[in-house]
Amino acid sequence: MRERYASGIDDATAQKMSDLLNANLANVIDLTLDGKQCHWNLQGTGFIGVHQLLDDTADRLRDVSDMIAERIVILGGEPNGLASRVAKDSILEDYPTNITEVPEHVRELTSRYKKVAATLRKAIEAAGDAGDEDTADLFTEASRIIDKDAWFIGANAPNK
Template sequence: MTTATQLDNLAIAALQDVLVNVAELASQAQQAHWNVRGAAFLPVHRWLDELAQTLRAHTDTLAERIAGLGGWPDACSETLSERNTLESLPFGALTTGQALTAMDTGLGRVAAVAAAWLRNPAVDQVTADHLASLCRDVQNQQWLARAQQ
């Protein structure tokens, strides 16, 4: 028999797993925003800023759910470095194509991590709703990244 505490701990683990990837991708989107260059600079530059804001909003929602379940959300730089599963963003100038490809790949990875937790039947409905909302937004942003390439 699974206890409420065990279910909360599972939800916290799921949310934390997703949180580190979303927080890292938000940071990468902001970094790309600052360093993107190319013919389509302005729309990509603006989209990257909007993407970073959207992802930061999701980190706040995920972290607050973790705290609400009695956990301690952790998006410290050391934790992000050790636990995220994203590819690193190259240093320096990025062409619009490089930035869009990097975001497409990162968004796909975030969606995959969240979707994997959504398939776990032990994840509670409220946590599943948060993860589904994230997946919906991330997949929409992935479409926007691909449409600009």
């Protein structure tokens, strides 16, 4: 591990939190890429609004990724957002490439946002149990952002 900048956190906890943060970094990067895949391929009624929304949500996800990566460095770890790592470690399956209609994409992407948010909530608990409240707070902020964007995206799906 590199030099740690977080005081009061022992090496074992710092390593455990760095690992937890890196796991969630992979998920958030993958979710960002899924959002862009959707952005590039959706068609149909409501296209332009969702298309523009997905640019905004991708920006927020990149901010979350930066926040996570910076916390890893603060803890003395090394953030790993390489494509090969993300592909190997993300909890998300490959985004379907056979859909085009706005409602299909909205349902698919909203489901993925909810899955990543649920994983972040588990990470909140793990960080709190480890005594790293700063990392727990980071995961809380990330889950709030992702929950809100899941709501924004999901609001574009017609009711069944």
